[in-house]
Amino acid sequence: xxxxxxxxxxxxxxxxxxxxxxxxxxxxxxxxxxxxxxxxxxxxxxxxxxxxxxxxxxxxxxxxxxxxxxxxxxxxxxxxxxxxxxxxxxxxxxxxxxxxxxxxxxxxxxxxxxxxxxxxxxxxxxxxxxxxxxxxxxxxxxxxxxxxxxxxxxxxxxxxxxxxxxxxxxxxxxxxxxxxxxxxxxxxxxxxxxxxxxxxxxxxxxxxxxxxxxxxxxxxxxxxxxxxxxxxxxxxxxxxxxxxxxxxxxxxxxxxxxxxxxxxxxxxxxxxxxxxxxxxxxxxxxxxxxxxxxxxxxxxxxxxxxxxxxxxxxxxxxxxxxxxxxxxxxxxxxxxxxxxxxxx
Numbered sequence: 001x002x003x004x005x006x007x008x009x010x011x012x013x014x015x016x017x018x019x020x021x022x023x024x025x026x027x028x029x030x031x032x033x034x035x036x037x038x039x040x041x042x043x044x045x046x047x048x049x050x051x052x053x054x055x056x057x058x059x060x061x062x063x064x065x066x067x068x069x070x071x072x073x074x075x076x077x078x079x080x081x082x083x084x085x086x087x088x089x090x091x092x093x094x095x096x097x098x099x100x101x102x103x104x105x106x107x108x109x110x111x112x113x114x115x116x117x118x119x120x121x122x123x124x125x126x127x128x129x130x131x132x133x134x135x136x137x138x139x140x141x142x143x144x145x146x147x148x149x150x151x152x153x154x155x156x157x158x159x160x161x162x163x164x165x166x167x168x169x170x171x172x173x174x175x176x177x178x179x180x181x182x183x184x185x186x187x188x189x190x191x192x193x194x195x196x197x198x199x200x201x202x203x204x205x206x207x208x209x210x211x212x213x214x215x216x217x218x219x220x221x222x223x224x225x226x227x228x229x230x231x232x233x234x235x236x237x238x239x240x241x242x243x244x245x246x247x248x249x250x251x252x253x254x255x256x257x258x259x260x261x262x263x264x265x266x267x268x269x270x271x272x273x274x275x276x277x278x279x280x281x282x283x284x285x286x287x288x289x290x291x292x293x294x295x296x297x298x299x300x301x302x303x304x305x306x307x308x309x310x311x312x313x314x315x316x317x318x319x320x321x322x323x324x325x326x327x328x329x330x331x332x333x334x335x336x337x338x339x340x341x342x343x344x
Contacts, residue, residue: 002120003092008129008204011035016092016117022105023095023123031193033094033126034201039077041070041095041105063100070104078112090115098122127193130200139233141167141206144343147216147319148242150180150307151249151299153327154215157242160329160336167212174198177222179215180307182260182270195224211343218314240339241319248327250299261295274306 003014011019011034019036021028024047028038042050046069054062085091091109093116095101102118109116119125146154146161155172162168172179176189190198206212216239219231226234244252260267267290275283282305289298322339324331 002098002118004120005125005129008126008133008200014092016090018089018091020091020093020105021095021123022093022101027096027123030191031123031127031197033123034197036094037081039081039105041073041077041101042066043073046073066100067104070101071108074105074108078108085114087113088115092117092119094119094122094126096122097124130193130196133200133203134196134227134229137229139229140203140208141210141212143233143237144211144213144339145216145234145237145239145319146213146242147239147315148244148322149249149311150303151253152242152244152324153252153332154242156327156329157332157335158213158215160332161213161339164333164336164340166336166340167206167210169199169202169212169214171199171215171217171221171226174202175221175224177224178256179217179221182257189222189224192224196227199227199230213339216315239315239319240322241315242335243321243323244327245325246300246303248324249303250296252327253299253303254295264290277306 005011019033020039021032021036022039022041023032024040024042024044025038026044028036028040032038050062050066050069053065091114093102093106093109098118098121102122106116106118121128146157148154155170158168158170162170174190174195189195214234214237216234217226219226254261260270268287271283271287271290274286286298286301289295289301322335324335
């Protein structure tokens with residue numbers, strides 16, 4: 001019997017061993033159910049071919065060709081990734097809207113003897129639940145912002161808060177971006193939908209009676225836009241402003257951005273983007289410092305000239321100052337404890 005999803009929290013309680021996404025690879029890459037594996041029954045090219053035949057030539061011919069392709073790809077999956085699955089294995093299968101692709105693959109799995117089933121409505125039914133969680137209702141828990149200038153180890157403080165039992169959402173980790181012009185982490189950010197899926201999974205697990213700690217961000221993190229309900233909750237939230245000596249901030253940034261220091265061409269290209277804010281003379285000086293390997297004075301100058309002035313314009317005026325003597329893990333751990341104690 002097809003499974004109907006009524007809450008995002010249902011995904012963790014369903015009696016299935018594995019969730020299989022049979023959509024095309026590009027569909028899976030854009031977004032998918034948490035924990036799903038990709039076993040496409042039609043490749044992107046095959047899906048386009050069948051769709052073109054369906055629209056421009058003959059629907060029956062399209063279904064016949066599609067069925068042959070699905071059967072061929074299903075056989076490859078059964079002989080490949082699924083070869084070690086035992087008789088009691090129970091998979092849950094979905095496609096875009098719970099139709100022909102998932103139904104055809106599930107029927108084949110059932111004929112083998114596996115207790116396979118499909119998600120009613122497919123990915124679209126899951127996506128509606130994500131949208132409902134993030135866009136159609138207020139944010140479910142009180143928010144406490146961890147604010148502070150660049151280099152004050154806000155993300156590391158969040159990690160210490162989480163390690164000590166606090167509710168934490170690391171938006172920069174979900175967005176794969178550090179929230180600045182230097183911010184991309186890895187090759188690229190997730191899609192907006194994939195970010196929202198990851199965020200919704202965390203939001204649905206929140207205890208509404210307890211605060212959730214979130215790093216202060218603008219409404220956009222790189223190419224990712226925060227859902228309005230979260231942005232509104234962050235704007236109204238109590239803010240903690242982390243402060244630290246300049247030398248420790250510089251050392252922290254040099255450590256956190258080691259990937260950029262190791263990629264001089266990438267660093268130079270990013271510095272060049274600052275011309276519109278500071279002009280050619282200032283940026284040429286920064287590029288020269290980077291080329292000469294003078295990274296500590298470069299970082300300090302960027303903090304004083306670029307980041308701190310922007311932070312002062314955008315930060316919450318009523319934030320509670322939280323001064324730290326250094327940014328060691330021991331100090332951040334003690335700071336996390338103090339913050340948690342102050343919530344009680």
